[in-house]
Amino acid sequence: MELKINNNIKQFDCNQITIQELLDLELPSKQNGIAVAINQKIIARNNWDSFLLNQNDEILIITATQGG
Template identity: 35%
Template sequence: MKVKFNNTEVETSAQTVLAFLAEQGMENKTGIAVALNSSIVSKSNWSTQNIQEQDSIMVITATAGG
């Protein structure tokens, strides 16, 4: 299925947020937040939150700096 990942259309076979992050090599990355269709998905729900065709997944990485 096709989803938007950080505003870029990608093909995925993942059914959950966690499976999608694993496809992207990000499942164990720290300091990230995930939004699905503009709603934050808490890390505790990544494994149960389903994704569907044309969903928008945004991953934001925290960075330190001043």
């Protein structure tokens, strides 16, 4: 499966993957303070376990930062 994650194309050896499974692979230890958009639509965190990604989906992972 090919996905575009934050403007980078990545290949995965599977036919189906959920948002949570993707995050477990891409950000295994840094999942607090993030938001995920699929094809320019924000997906609520409580749907990450069940939301299946499709070939060529565009995923934007937004990480909160601290500043002052």
